Amino acid sequence: MTASVNTTLWHKIEALLPGVSRPARYIGAEGNIIRKHPDPDMVRWLLIFPDTYEVGLPNLGLQILYELLNDQPCAQAERAYAPWPDMAASLRAHGLPLFSVDRHEPATAFDLLGFTFPSELLFPNLLECLDLAGLALRATDRRPSDPIVLAGGHALFNPEPIAAFVDAVVLGDGEEVTLEVNETVRAWKGSLSPSGPQSEEKTALLRLLAGIEGVYIPSLYDVSYAEDGRVTRVFPVDQAAPARVEKRTIADLGDVPYPRQPLVPVTEVVHDRLNVELFRGCTRGCRFCQAGMITRPVRERPPEQVRQMIRDGLSTSGYEDVSLLSLSSADYSDIDPLLAGVMEDNAQDKVSISLPSLRVDAFTVGIAAKVATVKKTGLTFAPEAGTWRLRRVINKLITEDDLFAAVESAYQVGWKRMKLYFMIGLPTETEEDVQGIATLAKKVLEIGRKYSKGASCTVSVGGFVPKAHTPFHWYGQDTPDVLRQKIDLLKTQLRGTKAKLSWHDPAATEAEGILSRGDRRLADVIEQVWRSGGVFQEWGEYFSLDLWLEAMTACGLHSEFYVRRERGEHEVFPWEHIRAGLEQEFLWNDWQEALQAGVVEDCRWTPCYDCGVCTDYGLENMVGSLQPPAGGSQGTGQALPVPTPVSLLPRPAVKKQVRTAAG
Numbered sequence: 001m002t003a004s005v006n007t008t009l010w011h012k013i014e015a016l017l018p019g020v021s022r023p024a025r026y027i028g029a030e031g032n033i034i035r036k037h038p039d040p041d042m043v044r045w046l047l048i049f050p051d052t053y054e055v056g057l058p059n060l061g062l063q064i065l066y067e068l069l070n071d072q073p074c075a076q077a078e079r080a081y082a083p084w085p086d087m088a089a090s091l092r093a094h095g096l097p098l099f100s101v102d103r104h105e106p107a108t109a110f111d112l113l114g115f116t117f118p119s120e121l122l123f124p125n126l127l128e129c130l131d132l133a134g135l136a137l138r139a140t141d142r143r144p145s146d147p148i149v150l151a152g153g154h155a156l157f158n159p160e161p162i163a164a165f166v167d168a169v170v171l172g173d174g175e176e177v178t179l180e181v182n183e184t185v186r187a188w189k190g191s192l193s194p195s196g197p198q199s200e201e202k203t204a205l206l207r208l209l210a211g212i213e214g215v216y217i218p219s220l221y222d223v224s225y226a227e228d229g230r231v232t233r234v235f236p237v238d239q240a241a242p243a244r245v246e247k248r249t250i251a252d253l254g255d256v257p258y259p260r261q262p263l264v265p266v267t268e269v270v271h272d273r274l275n276v277e278l279f280r281g282c283t284r285g286c287r288f289c290q291a292g293m294i295t296r297p298v299r300e301r302p303p304e305q306v307r308q309m310i311r312d313g314l315s316t317s318g319y320e321d322v323s324l325l326s327l328s329s330a331d332y333s334d335i336d337p338l339l340a341g342v343m344e345d346n347a348q349d350k351v352s353i354s355l356p357s358l359r360v361d362a363f364t365v366g367i368a369a370k371v372a373t374v375k376k377t378g379l380t381f382a383p384e385a386g387t388w389r390l391r392r393v394i395n396k397l398i399t400e401d402d403l404f405a406a407v408e409s410a411y412q413v414g415w416k417r418m419k420l421y422f423m424i425g426l427p428t429e430t431e432e433d434v435q436g437i438a439t440l441a442k443k444v445l446e447i448g449r450k451y452s453k454g455a456s457c458t459v460s461v462g463g464f465v466p467k468a469h470t471p472f473h474w475y476g477q478d479t480p481d482v483l484r485q486k487i488d489l490l491k492t493q494l495r496g497t498k499a500k501l502s503w504h505d506p507a508a509t510e511a512e513g514i515l516s517r518g519d520r521r522l523a524d525v526i527e528q529v530w531r532s533g534g535v536f537q538e539w540g541e542y543f544s545l546d547l548w549l550e551a552m553t554a555c556g557l558h559s560e561f562y563v564r565r566e567r568g569e570h571e572v573f574p575w576e577h578i579r580a581g582l583e584q585e586f587l588w589n590d591w592q593e594a595l596q597a598g599v600v601e602d603c604r605w606t607p608c609y610d611c612g613v614c615t616d617y618g619l620e621n622m623v624g625s626l627q628p629p630a631g632g633s634q635g636t637g638q639a640l641p642v643p644t645p646v647s648l649l650p651r652p653a654v655k656k657q658v659r660t661a662a663g
């Protein structure tokens with residue numbers, strides 16, 4: 001049954017809209033919106049994306065959970081996004097709360113507030129949303145009757161900086177675990193007296209949630225520190241809490257074909273198109289890449305299911321653009337037949353298909369060209385480092401020949417604008433590696449000019465931030481000044497060429513570094529940053545490193561300790577009790593290999609080297625073919641000079657599951 005909006009609150013919010021920027025952010029009314037009538041027997045979820053509506057609405061994870069929960073008879077889900085500062089000020093001035101955009105219900109009308117964190121700089125916005133909701137910031141200060149505050153997302157594979165603010169953290173794939181949380185909360189609600197939960201009952205619920213695989217309850221753990229500030233132990237203080245919390249992994253994505261009916265916004269948003277997921281996980285082993293490490297193993301959606309999701313999505317949304325999402329879309333083992341099938345399905349319509357994460361090789365450009373028959377605006381490649389030596393260190397095994405062949409094919413078939421992504425501040429990086437970025441860019445332009453006078457190349461560089469659960473989490477990050485010197489070197493090297501240089505602010509890289517490997521003591525820092533007005537820290541107009549550094553000093557902490565310090569082999573990390581499946585021994589060995597520029601190949605196509613994920617979780621890479629996709633296992637189409645590192649020699653191979661094209 002479709003339920004009406006909360007007109008009392010909506011009219012008050014509506015009155016504020018003429019005075020704020022982009023009022024369409026707050027009205028809801030999207031195509032495929034679900035307005036389910038809440039029933040006392042249902043568990044009510046408010047799914048919150050702590051950034052603007054434009055960034056949050058297309059978030060696939062949130063859309064999946066929104067539809068999945070609303071499909072359940074015992075659940076009801078609505079959405080909220082962080083109000084921009086002008087709207088937040090207006091809400092406060094009028095005594096109005098954070099609200100859902102679906103039915104304009106106040107946040108406290110829900111049983112659970114579920115936050116999604118793709119990045120760490122969004123942490124102060126958690127406090128902004130809690131405060132706007134009228135809730136105490138710290139979990140211990142909230143009343144038993146207040147909503148349960150849950151959070152998930154890639155940034156929470158080190159959840160410790162926000163441990164004080166949340167009741168629970170969900171690790172890994174959200175679909176199954178969310179339903180289990182829903183069922184647990186439903187049963188708990190049903191057991192309460194009419195006067196609502198008391199403190200012991202709330203604690204009992206948290207203990208029950210701690211028993212669900214993939215759920216971490218921070219209040220059931222404590223941390224001890226050495227005199228020099230290092231963590232010495234993270235340990236459970238309650239019998240209900242496991243010593244280590246394992247991430248949740250869905251073995252077969254074929255079981256969860258969501259979203260079927262994607263939300264269609266009424267205003268402009270980023271990635272405004274039909275987004276369909278091809279697969280999760282990536283085993284290419286890029287050592288800087290937290291997303292690749294924490295989402296292992298590879299699990300492909302059956303091709304027929306992808307086709308059906310595209311058919312359903314297009315027919316219910318009216319979109320004409322489809323984006324096939326994953327960490328490296330051209331690695332989907334049935335990519336060629338899948339694209340042929342999708343094009344056949346849409347032969348009568350003007351549907352354009354894009355593959356946003358391209359591998360760097362001519363084969364990939366070939367398939368991109370096949371689907372981009374109309375628009376050939378720009379192509380982006382990510383070699384990540386300027387020299388082959390450094391690309392071996394980071395295990396991004398793209399040769400110069402790969403890059404130049406890819407670029408040549410792209411210019412040949414009509415693309416004119418190339419964008420190249422690089423990181424600076426990588427382990428073992430030298431001046432020669434930084435100069436190598438400019439050398440590659442100049443060569444790319446030279447190739448382009450053979451085909452078009454208007455050929456252009458943009459070089460985009462970002463400072464490297466070591467992330468938890470990667471082989472680089474032992475590494476000490478570059479200072480903002482060193483990063484600026486590297487950017488200056490690139491400016492000099494590219495002066496007088498037609499290559500354009502853009503860069504990520506090194507100050508923001510520093511703040512991200514503090515949070516990425518931070519511990520529980522950073523809660524005070526985040527709170528102080530927020531109290532000093534530090535919201536929307538991913539946005540240039542609001543970001544301030546000074547706010548972070550002043551807060552660190554006020555809390556007796558120092559950024560050098562968190563960001564610059566190279567960790568030893570036996571460092572106890574703040575996320576010691578959080579398991580993404582990767583064994584610390586594997587990560588350490590891979591770090592040592594990196595320092596020697598040793599490489600490791602993709603375990604989809606080579607014997608398993610036992611990183612820990614499949615063997616510990618009883619999983620396996622699930623791909624449609626045991627052969628590497630065309631273009632070569634590393635996208636080169638040629639044999640690579642890649643010696644097998646001694647410490648990564650294969651252990652007993654895990655059987656790789658083969659799925660037929662029919663799924």
Ligand code: SF4
Pocket residue numbers: 283296297298603604607608609610611612613614615620621654
């Ligand atoms: S356990 Fe083996 S097959 Fe699975 S992701 Fe790790 S290395 Fe690859």
